[in-house]
Amino acid sequence: MKKINLRFFLALWLGKLSIFALRLLKKHASHFPGELALKLCPDFLQRIPRPKTVVCVTGTNGKTTTSNLLGDILRANGHKITHNAYGSNTPTGISAVLLENADLLGRPRNEIALLETDERASIHVMPYLKPDILLVNNMLRDTFKRNAHPGFIAWIVGKATPPETTVIYNGDDPECRSIGEGTNHRLSFSLRIPDTGNYRPGTFEERPTCPHCGHELQYTLRRYSHIGLHHCPACGWEPAAPDYALTELDREARTFTVTHGEKEITCHLINDSLANIYNFTAAVAVLDAMGLSEAEIQKGFREARIVASRVKEYDVAGRHIAMLLTKGQSPVACNNMFSYVAKQEVPGKLVVLMLEDQHDVQNDVENTCWFYDCDYELFSDPSIEHLIIAGQRSQDQLLRLMIAGVPEEKITVLDTIDAVFDAEVLYRAKNIYFLYDVFTDGVAEKLRRRVAEKMQEGGAN
Amino acid sequence: MAVLELLYPAAGNLYGEMGNGMYLTARLPGWEIKRDEMGEEPFFVQHDPSLILLGSMTENHQEQSIRLLLPYRDRLFALIEAGTVVLATGNAWEIFTQGITFKNEGRRVEGLGLLPLETETDYFARNHGKVLGTTVGGEQTMKVIGYHARFSQVKGEEVQLTPWLLSEKGEGMNRESKVDGVRYRNFFGTHLLGPLLPTNPDFAEFLLTLTGEALPETEETARLLAVAREAHRRRLSEFEKPGMKY
Structure with missing residues (x-):
């Protein structure tokens, strides 16, 4: 450990002051104070x-x-x-x-x-x-x-x-x-x-x-x-x-x-x-x-508290909806969720893939290599009756699913996540799995609520 | 029978590298697919494959692959001289250079030595990104898009070699170069990563025609190709957007 010096104290005290100020403003103090401390004293962790x-x-x-x-x-x-x-x-x-x-x-x-x-x-x-x-x-x-x-x-x-x-x-x-x-x-x-x-x-x-x-x-x-x-x-x-x-x-x-x-x-x-x-x-x-x-x-x-689950389930108007938090671009996390869907022993499964990276949609072109690290082959399981792919990279995912042996007639391709709401096939399914990326969390939840409301109103039945 | 040989897929499967083999398996019904396990004699030693694929791997696997392929180097080079189509993507093509220097460990490993180039690997200098370029090392030029991810730079006497790709945007084989990869007879080496073929279906078709084998033409393969081309068209238009970062 390096010796404590004046710069360290400055970083420590201003960092503490920023925590106080952030709390007054009812904001999280989990990141900025550390950023400030490291800016003022780059070797802060070596000195504390x-x-x-x-x-x-x-x-x-x-x-x-x-x-x-x-x-x-x-x-x-x-x-x-x-x-x-x-x-x-x-x-x-x-x-x-x-x-x-x-x-x-x-x-x-x-x-x-x-x-x-x-x-x-x-x-x-x-x-x-x-x-x-x-x-x-x-x-x-x-x-x-x-x-x-x-x-x-x-x-x-x-x-x-x-x-x-x-x-x-x-x-x-x-x-x-x-x-x-x-x-x-x-x-x-x-x-x-x-x-x-x-x-x-x-x-x-x-x-x-x-x-x-x-x-x-x-x-x-x-x-x-x-x-x-x-x-x-x-x-x-x-x-x-x-x-x-x-x-x-x-x-x-x-x-x-x-x-x-x-x-x-x-x-x-x-x-x-x-x-x-x-x-x-x-x-x-x-x-x-x-x-x-x-x-x-x-x-x-x-x-100990119950560990939060990445699977949230809802029963809506005689249908079962599962929301699966699926870390896009992370193959193992995706495969675990793909596997989860494939092994569910229920009839008439419909899967909605909303895995695009929202940040890349706005600022970049998403790297598609990870599609080939993920086991899309699991979706060729006959228990999955239909898939909806939504988002900017849907054409790339269509190709990946075809390579995986999923018949094209079982796939609906939509260019935006919003378009899922109007997909009639969604309302005919009894067991629906929404797979969404971490950064699509808010969009996915909003979509689920709208879909649930439409189902309760008897929409598209 | 036409044979697609996947050389050491247990190692060469990083960063979506299985994508090339997956795509060709769907594109080429009726072709035999041979997988070479590490530690076993590769298929090409006793047979003449139509196309050999080798993909991105860990740096440990690069060393292992060199060690395992050294006893068969003459046979592999003879096949390449005779025009067998070989595609080595990501850092896999670096094993064909003269050597790989692992900067962090202060040591150099002899490569297979097909190409008069040297590779330097530095774990603290990782780079990855997109590439948009035009193929120059072939009878046919075409736009290619892709991704690279590596710790390495390849340097050497580029003038002695036919480059494969001239990058319009994005990095070449090293930070100063706009040239990515090499074409030597029908050997193609590139830093672009493994879903190169599904990402660039017309390049895949070009590569397949070089094999001289009959290519299956069914409703399914036509549809697969159409979907791949549409995906390529869309992605290319995004790659070409002004201001896109590389």
Whole structure:
């Protein structure tokens, strides 16, 4: 850590003042104060005294869910924590939350800092804050404009991780295996239960190769994307036995058990989606590594809030509408939602794809490469009676769907999302799935309300 | 029988790179599709494929691919000299240069050496964007649009080579160049990413005619081509909009 200097104090005090001013204006103070602090003192994170314990949570998916869960559990056990739960996970957001929770001399008020950390930005955070524990949830294919490929992100996170940090990583993810290898104390977690039945494999799957001989890895159980139990059929390489293994999952009793050596920790199962089962296992590993007792962890899981779902469901005038938040340009997130739709065992499914990037629509031409990383083949399932593609890139998606083997007569192509409202086929369906991008959230919700109103009025019946 | 060979698809599948193979599979009913697994002898070693595709990969996979292909380099080069059509997209074509220098690690890996060019990879100098250009390395010139995403720059004696694409907007093989890629006989190397063929269906048709194979003409393939051309037309008009950033 660098010494505190006048510039640091200026950044700290003006940052704090900006928090006060923003609150008076009833605005969020989760980003700007950090931005201001870093502008005034670019090495602010190198100078601010670190809390006694720093835990960083990174990875492609599940960072927010897992860190919020960890925060809830720590608070439930009486810990006061500094946590960027409502702020950004980049250096500005992390600076903002740290300065907010520091006194006027910059000393931390709380002993624990729990920091959701953007994986791409970890290189600008972790070398300075030197986390005691780093949780790496997964390294999945994400929007490549920003994140290139998982191997690159794993390299960045590896470079950013100080040697004194204990790395807790997903042992079922071959892309995580290199982080801290040979330099750090490492603990892995893994699901060691039969198939949870959450994932329906499509035609496109990640095909990682052996780190030693380059042969394609073989999966004895692929849970989703490249996550699962794997080994190399050529040279025999396989990941080491997990330090934390989820060994029991009882959906009826709503419990799960994580085994760590002789220890068996059974907790309340808050939510049973596969992604959350991984998040819960990771959380137990972190809490145990932090020194919480079995009883404290169990208490935390009993009291933790229900994890928000990316699926919202509505029954409207005898029809079922599901709104699926689908992160466009992020293939794994898309494939999980595509898979969700395909596996629903209901008749007469109609899918509305509204996945275009609203920012690109206004300012750019959306890169279409990601369509070919996504498993549109799942929409060729006969249970899907019709698809509506809406938005500027609908012609590109039509091509992708035809390549995927979806008959053209099952596809309605619309140039705008607004036009969906007038699509008669929508009102004939019994089970409707709206897949919308993060930045289309408001537009999608408005459309759903209008469609629901029209359905209730008996429109287009 | 006409054969499309997908060389190491387990590695060369980044950034939508499977798109080329997917599109050609739909465009070419009746063609045999061969997938080469890493660590196994590639199909081209014992046979004459009609077209070989190799796509973007991680930098580790570049090294692995070079290592795995070295024993078969002479055979691969002989096929290229004889006119076999090869398309290497994204950073895949860099393995055909003289070598790849990994700047962050201070080391250089020997390439397959088909092209008198050098590649430099710097993880802290990533660049990605759009490209609009005209093909110059072929019997037929046409507008091509696409995307690139990489950590690398390719440099060398461009004058010795026939470029593939002259970029009107967007970056070439390095930051100073407006030339992207290379055409050598029927070998095409370009930094444009894998859905290059569905994104540019007329270039795909041109490439297929070079194979000399009969191309299936059915109602379905005609419709596929029509949809691909319409998508291309729309996207091209957006690419050409004044003020579009590249």
